[in-house]
Amino acid sequence: MIRYTAARLLQAIPVLLVVATVTFALLRLLPGGPFDREKALPPVILANIEARYHLDEPVARQYARYLAGLVRGDFGPSYKYPGRDVADILRDSFPVSIQLGAAALVLAMLLGVGAGLAAGMRAGTLQDRAIIGLTLLGISVPSFVLGAALVLGVALRFGWPPAGLWESPAYALLPALTLAAFPTAYIAQLTRTSVIEVAGRDFVRTARAKGVSEARVRWVHVLRNALLAVVTYFGPLLAMLLTGSFVVEQIFAIPGMGRFFVTAVTNRDYPLVMGVTLVYAALIVLSNLAVDLVYGWLDPRIRLAGDES
């Protein structure tokens, strides 16, 4: 297990290097630079700025300089926010995204698995159909519509909860709901499908034939196996929720990291784009690893590569 984990972590290094290289190249190919302004800067000033950020050097050297910084854990300065390092910006904003993402994750898991079970265990009934209808809604309504609807229909009408800002847990209510809507619906559908599928398998019939109580069949045999599908989705979901959603953070004025995925690109803030991309990539790698480890625990038939030897 430890060897397996260590090997997977080592494999992550070339992955992140590729991500860094491709992002770096794409950014330089984008037309328009960080210091193109509506109020154009005189050439003298532009030259001073480019010298300060080494943008006057050949791109290959800029790339080498960036990688050397990364090795030291230095993400470089932000171009948009003079005086702030990318690492500072990520350190301030990432925890907020984690809080929001965690709230949404808990909501999505509880509601999604619950609804999926409620539907799958009673497939074909009215209850099942009602839940399916709701999940369709959850999947197809985009978050900016849902967010706005919650703000208008709840926050504005009842004066509560707050329609934005990030002061106390109450402020997380609407954004977490908005962010959780899609994964909740998706998890519900996944759970339902696999519950139905697993419930028809031989080992379930065997368990029943052996006289295992109905509750035990449902909650142990069916649920545990049905959760495998959900766990597969858990990896990308974790990364998606933890890095926040640009739209939700923007609608509810939450100081998370999600907004930088868009604003850093619009500002051509190269180091900040690199920083958020790398954090996101690292999160995906880590959450995929976590999923593989959980797999082994949930399904004894799955053996991790490192364990076989």
Next chain:
Amino acid sequence: MTRGRRGGLARARIRRIRVWAAVALLAAACRPLGGEPPPGELRINLGTEPPSLDWALATDGTSFLLLEQLMRGLTRMGPDLRPQPALAERWEVSDDGLVWTFHLRRDVVWSDGVPLEAEQFVRGWRRLLSPQTAAEYAYFLYPVKNARAFNAGEIDDPSAVGVRARDRHTLEVELEAPLVYFPSLTTFMVTFPGRLDLVERYGVDWTEPEHFETLGAFVLEEWRHEYKIVLRANPKYYGPPPSLERVTGYMVDMDSTALVLFEQGLIDIVRLPALEIRRFRGRPEYRTLPLLRGYYYGFNTKLPPFDDVRVRRALAHAIDRREFPKVLQGGELPSGSWLPPGMPHHNAAIGLPFDPERARALLAEAGVDASTLPPVRIVYNTDQTHKLVAESVQAQWRENLGLAVELENREWKVFLKELVSRPPPIYRLGWGADFPDPDNFMNLFTSSSANNHTGWSDARYDRLVAEASRELDPARRQVLYDRAQRILCEEEVPIIPFFVTSLNLAVAPRVHGFEPNAMDIYFLDSVSVR
């Protein structure tokens, strides 16, 4: 079996009741909003994170708004937008207009008790101009002798720059050429005095609340990046103490979200989204005012058919500017002159009026047949407002001239790059005043301006603008600007001014003494809350 089933139902009912009870409890436990707002605290929406509070590096409106509360310059903009004494209690200029002498107040101390000295201006300005600082707005001090050369690295000696402390409280500034509006320039944040001791001790962190020392009506109490900034009244402020104890500035990016927070009683002053203006009109919370911010279309005058001045004039005559406020609904003020209403030396009589017949005649005179002309291309940066304006222009030119018009939008930075590398035939841009002097607008279309993307240059225009910047007599200055504006907006027409943008605010009834102005500067030291 039946008993058991009934028992199950009862249990389910009890469970359901329990759930509802929990929900009700939870709802009761949550304190509703809209209770008493914090006394003595004003809550405003900044919209965005100020990129920097280091006034040598700041360039944007949010930083400027905050620095106006935190700092003072030699002069300060009054409510009438004319420079008034601030750190300098008086000043005089030499007869040749080249040397300005500022006499500083003697009672000013920074928030850490350090007294204000003329030398702090000298060091601050040298830092602004040093190539290593790489300040974007260093060019604001280019009128100062040798400032540009020092900033360009052509001279290394900072003491060659024309600013010196004659004694502790007297600052002397030598200019390259006379400049009548110099006291307007010194209201601007980049000219504020510098505390290099703090910059050296704390590096880039010197603007964080624990190190930041200022001398305005407020000091920085808290800065949660990308979220909010809290200012506190400065007990050491030299002026009358502000009535507000605290100002909280949130960074709510979306105006619609900010408006809901306003209606929930969480923010006191917000900008209204265009679609909401109609709903607020007539309500006491609504404040509107035209800004010193012009919106115009520029021609690439090197490209046919726009190299022919008659075509440019025809296109200008074919625009009914009254359409824009109807389309945009933001209280836009149509203006055919480049100097916006509210700016000194504005002249409402200047500009080509809507005259479709004259337009068609001009086009015919230029030998242009609109029906055979390939479509005219308008390029704008992707944005709903710019799209609406472009569609209105497209419709008007088609209707009034029979011209086919193509609209193309670009992402912001792509658009800016294109303006410089190969300007489109027709493009949109805006300009907001940095300081309320006509030179800030008129300078834009001189031959040497980096913001002139039209390819048009006119020696007469350059000369008039330069002369006006030195002219002390307001009446003569008016004549010079009128002449220059006629060349720009009526004769040569490298640009067509469309309208002036308006400020649309909702201000909570608890806020008193808040007077918006055309520069969108907040004078929070004279605001109070109930």
